[in-house]
Amino acid sequence: MKTITELLNWRYATKKFDASKKLTDTEVNLLKEAVNLTASSYGLQPYRVLDVRTPELREQLKAAAFGQPQLTDASHVFVFTAFNDLTDEHVDEYIALSARTKNIPLEAISGYGDFIKSVFKPRTQEDKHNWAARQAYIAVGNLIDAAASIGIDSCPMEGFDAPAFDKILGLTDTDAKSVVVVTLGHRSAEDETQSAPKVRKALDQVFVTL
C-alpha cells in the first residue's frame, strides 16, 4: 500500500469512468467492510447505504443528477442515506448489539443507553437528521481512502435532486433520505481531469495554530 499522501494525490473526483471495468466482489466487500468500520458518534451508525445495481434505476438516478455519466458508467453507485431521526429505539438496538458483541448483560450498559437518549432528547428532528448526515460524511471520507488504497477510483457527488432520488429509490416516507453519493470504479483513460493539478489552499490558510 502506498503512503496516504500518495493515495490522496493519486485520487481525484473521477468524471469519466471506464464502463467496461467492474469491481470484483472481493473489492466491493472490502469497501463495504471499510464503510462499516467507520467511526460514528457513540457508534450509532445512523445511516444506510444503497448499492444501486439495477440499470433502469441507475438511468433514472442519472436523469435526476443533471445527466452526470458517473451514475451509469461507474462500476458501483453507493447512495448514502441518513436517518431522519435518532430515536430511543435506535439507542436500544445499539445497546443490545453492544451487549451481544461484548458478551455482557444488557443491564451492565443500559445506563449508558439512557445517557445517550438524554443527549438526543432535546434536539429537533432536523438537527438529528443533520447529525446523522454528518456521520455519513465521515464514512464518505473513509470510503474514498479505502477505495484509493486498493486502486479504485471514486467520485463523491452532491449534485443531485435528493427528493427525486428518494422517490426513485423508494425512500419517500421511510426512516431515511439520501444525502450524498459515491460512485466507484476505474477512471477512463480519456478522463482529462485526472491530469489536472489539484487546487488546494495553502496549508496556513486552512490551519491556524493557537
Added chain:
Amino acid sequence: MKTITELLNWRYATKKFDASKKLTDTEVNLLKEAVNLTASSYGLQPYRVLDVRTPELREQLKAAAFGQPQLTDASHVFVFTAFNDLTDEHVDEYIALSARTKNIPLEAISGYGDFIKSVFKPRTQEDKHNWAARQAYIAVGNLIDAAASIGIDSCPMEGFDAPAFDKILGLTDTDAKSVVVVTLGHRSAEDETQSAPKVRKALDQVFVTL
C-alpha cells in the same frame, strides 16, 4: 503500510492518551497535508482547522467538553470550524486559486464560478453552514485514516459545548464556528477501551442492494 481494513481495526476512539508521547513535526505536517488534500464539494474547502497548542486554552476546552481528558492529554487537538456561510467572495477566491494553480486566465473559468454561485444562491445561510460542516466531516474521516496509516491514534469528538468552544477560541462573531474535534496522539497502555471488541451492525443491515 497495512491494509485499510487492518488500519480500521487497529484504530479506536482513544479515551486515554499517553500524555508523554508527542507527535513529531513531520507527522503533524503529514496530517495537515492529508486534511488539505481531502475532497470537498466543488473543491471549496469551506472550513478552517485550529491546531490548539496553548495549555491554558486546552484546559478551558476540556472544561467545556465535560472534562474529557483527551483535550489536555492528547499530543494535538484539531478543532474543525465550518464557515457560517458560503459567499460569492469564497467562490471568487476559489476561482482565482484555481486559475493560478492551473496557470490559465481567470476568464477561462469565471463562468464556472458563476455556476457555483448560482447553486448556493437559493440556499439559506443555515443550510450553507450545514453543507460546510459536512465537508469538514469528510476531512475527519480522512484524518482518522491518515493518522492510523502512520501509527497515530485519534479520537473524533462531538461531545462539547460548541458556543463555549467558540468563545474560548475567539470565534464568536467571526466567519466560522466549531463543529467537531479530533484529538491525536498515542494511546495509553492503560486505556482499556483499546481491547474492547468493535461494535458494528451486520453488513446487510447497513448495505442494501437495489
